[in-house]
Amino acid sequence: MKRRKFLKSVAPVAIMPSLIDKLSVKAFSPDFLRGANNSEIPNDHVLVLIYLNGGNDGLNTVVPLDQMSNLANARGNILLPEGQLHKIVDKQIGLHPSLGGFKTLYDEKKLQIIQSVGYPQPNFSHFRSTDIWASASDADEYINSGWMGRFLEANFPGYPSGYPNQDNPDPLAIQLGVNMPLLFQGDAAQMAFNVSSPDIFNVDVDPSSDPAPNTPAGEELTYIRTITGQINDYAERIVNAYVLGSNAYNGYPAPGTNYLADGLKAIARLIKGGLKTRIYTIGLYGFDTHAEQVVAGNTATGNHANLMKLLNDGVFSFQRDLEQLGEADRVLGMTFSEFGRRVISNGSVGTDHGAAAPLFLFGNKVESGVLGTNPVIPSTVTVDDNLPMQYDFRSVYASVLSQWFCMNTMTTDEILLQPFQSLPVIKDTCSTGWSDPFDPSKVELMVDVYPNPMVDRVQVQVVSPGGLSRLEFFDPLGRVVKSRNLGNVPTGTFTYDIYNEGYPPGSYYVRVQCGSYQQVKLVKVVR
16 A cells, blocks of 8 residues: 555544654665664563753752752742642652652652763763663763664664565664654664654655665665665554554643643554554753743742643643553553752853763652762752762663563673673563662761861761672762772772862762662762
8 A cells, every 4th residue: 555545544533733743764775784683672662752851950850958048048049839839748859849840759659760870081061961871882982883772783683674574564662752863873774763744754765666776876765765664564553553553541731832741642542553663752942941941939840840840741631641551561661861960050040061860760660769868969059069970871771671681790890891780770571671679778878078178088987788899989070080999899898088189179079889789878079
């Protein structure tokens, strides 16, 4: 059936235009590849990535209630009213007033909050930091492939040659209303489809069957024909899945009022319609809140509050829809942003580019709770003060790959280019998943730093539960200035020295990681 005839045949479906108005399909791929192979992923799990574009202010998203006094000193003109926060009392945190649905999911054990996610040498450029998160590279490393691209390429070798096929009839990944080509770039091929405008659904494309000449130009022509055929086939599969699918939850925001919810609603319908796509990415824009982040005098409102409401209503509706559709056990959602914001607010009722920020995982199978401790806010804050990472974002990636998609450690390390610690993010899904839960009978990681403030040196005393360990020293900007690999440390108490190597006065942080455990301590450096 030709594209135009196919679409004409489904046009009477009442809800179809609401999808078509938002979607078109476009494939990217720079190099021709090897022969196709079948998927090696041992389950039918789906991952939905929500990109918070611009750098989300974590301190006004997950508010450390035990730091309210210092927060008032640092960002009094944007500080959220404590009485309007959705409090998680035992963790001493409050969710933004617009995140009531997130609090409900937390209470239902369907939400995990991971504190202070970042990387050791934060870059404050939107473009570069986005590339770092997409590629899973070190900050000083430039890589032309993305972590999702490498993951898909490892499991679907040979793409795009031979795809779609009987075992893999659908797009491997779909970007919906967001364009992050590096994220899905494999070592040799782009692994994702972009869905963003209706043009492709109105194009009647019949790939030519004339033989291509045996020349370099003929090879390029063959490749173009392969991609053209894919576009046609995948477009038909997407539309067909949408027609066959449905939504069950009637509490979504009205169409056109929340574009994130509209997109997530379409994803839920595609999943229910039988589309075998494994990865979806969708974006929410506007988090670069240098100015007018809040309304002066009414800080629970404003641009950031509006974004939080879009996120809250979209995610909550999507989760409820998946539950009512019977699909919730196989879908995991994750938010991410290229960086957080500074501790101190600015004179424009906003915040500037920062370092680490919280990350959310949601779904029926998350290991719910709060991972990490509240960030420590100095009593005196300057424009240089930032939050260091508690968790490297690649540790979250590694944990999702191993615990959700059941990748073995060797494959996960290859995809992420080096080993990263495993975190308790998913429960009961893979034999290769989380196998070292926080056992209360184990020795608890404890870190003490003295003398504090530092003049010539500090001693870091560690009561270690054992495991591969690291000691890191962060400057006020959240950058690692000293790092020491401690090796495989046994259970016990150890002391390490950090010497003042001419560090300017300010607020520094010591981070100790032992296996899957970590702690961060504030250290004041004085002359």
